[in-house]
Amino acid sequence: MIKLQSAPISGLQGELMVPGDKSISHRALMFGAIAQGQTVVDRFLASADVYHTMGVLQNLGVQIKEQGDQLIIEGRGLEHFHAPKTALDMGNSGTSTRLLMGLLAKQPFDMPFFGDESLSKRPLKRVSQPLQAMGAHFQLTDGDYLPGIIQANNQLQGIHYEMPVASAQVKSALIFAGMQAEGTTTIVSPLASRDHTERMLQKFGGRIELDGNTIRIEKQPLLQGQHVVVPADISSAAFFMVAALITPNSNITLKGVGINPTRDGILRLLKKMGANIEMVNRHDDQEPVADLIIKYQPLHGIEITAADIPATVDELPILALAASQAQGKTTISGAQELRVKETDRIDAVVRVLSRLGVSVSEKPDGMVIEGGKPLVAHDQAVALSSNGDHRIAMMIAVAALITKGEVTLIDEDAMAISYPTFMADLAQLMPNEEIK
Ligand SMILES: O=C(O)C1=C[C@@H](OP(=O)(O)O)[C@@H](O)[C@H](O)C1
Numbered sequence: 131m132i133k134l135q136s137a138p139i140s141g142l143q144g145e146l147m148v149p150g151d152k153s154i155s156h157r158a159l160m161f162g163a164i165a166q167g168q169t170v171v172d173r174f175l176a177s178a179d180v181y182h183t184m185g186v187l188q189n190l191g192v193q194i195k196e197q198g199d200q201l202i203i204e205g206r207g208l209e210h211f212h213a214p215k216t217a218l219d220m221g222n223s224g225t226s227t228r229l230l231m232g233l234l235a236k237q238p239f240d241m242p243f244f245g246d247e248s249l250s251k252r253p254l255k256r257v258s259q260p261l262q263a264m265g266a267h268f269q270l271t272d273g274d275y276l277p278g279i280i281q282a283n284n285q286l287q288g289i290h291y292e293m294p295v296a297s298a299q300v301k302s303a304l305i306f307a308g309m310q311a312e313g314t315t316t317i318v319s320p321l322a323s324r325d326h327t328e329r330m331l332q333k334f335g336g337r338i339e340l341d342g343n344t345i346r347i348e349k350q351p352l353l354q355g356q357h358v359v360v361p362a363d364i365s366s367a368a369f370f371m372v373a374a375l376i377t378p379n380s381n382i383t384l385k386g387v388g389i390n391p392t393r394d395g396i397l398r399l400l401k402k403m404g405a406n407i408e409m410v411n412r413h414d415d416q417e418p419v420a421d422l423i424i425k426y427q428p429l430h431g432i433e434i435t436a437a438d439i440p441a442t443v444d445e446l447p448i449l450a451l452a453a454s455q456a457q458g459k460t461t462i463s464g465a466q467e468l469r470v471k472e473t474d475r476i477d478a479v480v481r482v483l484s485r486l487g488v489s490v491s492e493k494p495d496g497m498v499i500e501g502g503k504p505l506v507a508h509d510q511a512v513a514l515s516s517n518g519d520h521r522i523a524m525m526i527a528v529a530a531l532i533t534k535g536e537v538t539l540i541d542e543d544a545m546a547i548s549y550p551t552f553m554a555d556l557a558q559l560m561p562n563e564e565i566k
């Protein structure tokens with residue numbers, strides 16, 4: 131439990147480079163493990179979720195060395211994993227679980243796998259069903275959940291699959307399986323979702339056909355180890371973008387942020403709310419990157435619909451906080467996927483905002499927020515729990531900056547899932563002690 135700080139009168143000031151992208155760090159480990167030769171990953175994200183992917187690969191015999199913020203992976207190819215000594219531990223990480231189900235769908239041994247309490251409630255059938263249609267075998271609790279077993283299998287067959295949800299995790303699992311399958315695997319997405327797997331496969335020398343929201347992939351020749359530089363995570367940067375926009379007098383620069391167009395929904399939506407986010411030093415190195423300059427600014431409410439969600443799915447909690455400070459109404463719809471994240475994030479966001487005096491109503495697929503009123507801790511103090519969800523923990527810490535009264539955060543350790551140094555980095559933008 132920690133007592134959270136209010137922002138100083140001078141607002142948030144300074145420069146910050148947030149840690150490496152979580153989605154890209156997971157994928158760099160996976161591609162590095164199945165490529166031939168050495169892969170070096172710079173600025174990988176040293177967080178609990180990424181360490182779970184790393185632990186699983188080490189358990190399968192892959193040698194991975196950590197040197198500062200660099201990883202050195204000795205690739206073994208897909209056919210030289212060892213049977214694991216213990217069950218594969220996925221921790222809290224949906225990305226590790228779902229991507230590895232595809233990557234490991236054709237191994238000659240059984241692999242029991244498990245996760246923490248939250249992960250054990252998240253659906254896996256969305257991945258196991260199409261993979262089973264390709265010939266993979268899984269045993270899952272109640273046919274959908276961890277713990278389970280990725281069963282031994284020596285044959286995968288390409289399929290044509292129309293995904294019911296625009297999930298990058300499902301798409302990526304099918305790409306990994308399609309790389310090992312006989313024939314062609316065709317994956318059709320209802321909307322674009324993050325394309326880091328497609329980009330990285332090409333970087334490692336693989337071939338993939340991309341045609342709008344349709345992907346075609348065939349069995350791949352052996353991939354070659356690469357040097358991957360991980361951009362700063364836009365999902366982590368989003369907390370500081372909103373913090374600066376809603377805290378008077380703020381002016382911050384976020385360095386080297388990944389602005390992949392399948393991930394930049396937060397920028398587009400904040401601009402639609404009236405934010406002036408300046409983008410400088412733009413460059414492209416497999417993934418597009420830029421520095422973002424953000425200043426305090428009045429915002430107005432907007433409508434966020436299903437088509438907006440995939441490019442901003444993990445940023446919706448912090449976007450809802452921005453909406454609470456915007457003039458007028460913000461409606462979020464088509465976001466039912468939020469109910470199957472680390473917590474039910476629709477429920478969690480509504481709970482947090484309501485406790486801070488915001489008028490917000492819950493919908494099955496989103497929420498309606500009446501913005502523009504200051505946040506207030508009733509009875510001068512409020513204790514809010516992250517319920518073990520890293521993004522809710524960081525949203526509460528940002529809300530506290532502008533809340534009148536004392537805010538205490540319960541279960542702050544959850545931040546270590548994606549951003550272990552979040553509180554220290556926030557403090558770095560508040561150098562003086564003067565409190566509002
Ligand atoms: O592929 C990825 O790295 C991710 C995809 C998203 O999940 P879905 O695929 O379930 O939308 C996202 O919420 C998650 O944090 C990371």
Ligand SMILES: C=C(OP(=O)(O)O)C(=O)O
Nearest residue numbers: 222223224225226444471
């Ligand atoms: C949903 C998230 O991650 P995962 O699905 O990998 O647990 C997240 O990081 O917000």
